[in-house]
Amino acid sequence: KAGVTQTPRYLIKTRGQQVTLSCSPISGHRSVSWYQQTPGQGLQFLFEYFSETQRNKGNFPGRFSGRQFSNSRSEMNVSTLELGDSALYLCASSPRTDNSPLHFGNGTRLTVT
């Protein structure tokens, strides 16, 4: 069974630009969540989607948004990029929204210059 796939693996953007990251969950998983990992703040929850609906949202500005498609694939978008948005963005999927284990992808490394 294929794992969680995130594309692209690496991305370099300039301040002020916007970026879209993609996540394909494990087949059959309907819940997708996103996390930001930085050396200073560690792992922080961004948002979670289940059946195309956002169920939870972390404490991030409105520049961070996401969506989920009918096939459970998810995208997250960051607009008006800032230097501080440089991070590893991790996507995780699970079959349900209970305490099922999260399966993480290897992440997208975003560098903002």
Next chain:
Amino acid sequence: GDSVTQMEGPVTLSEEAFLTINCTYTATGYPSLFWYVQYPGEGLQLLLKATKADDKGSNKGFEATYRKETTSFHLEKGSVQVSDSAVYFCALTVNQAGTALIFGKGTTLSVSS
């Protein structure tokens, strides 16, 4: 707000040594607790979990007990191996869904032969 504090690393041990990584938490309500591990070059994966007080999670020789009275979930292993070298993250849920995790900063474990 809810938070997780885990001991800072790096932790350096010789093979077959005893391992303890401390984790304490602050949470409203009754969170579920998790340990995730990130091996070099791989994504985060669930190591073990406990969903209520006094539960003991175990996997691959690792154990952790949910202690409500001390708000702790310390990770232990009786005899570490070189292959256990990784970054370990303690985490808790903020909601019943269990997908919006709050993570500790991570502890790097290095085991030498």
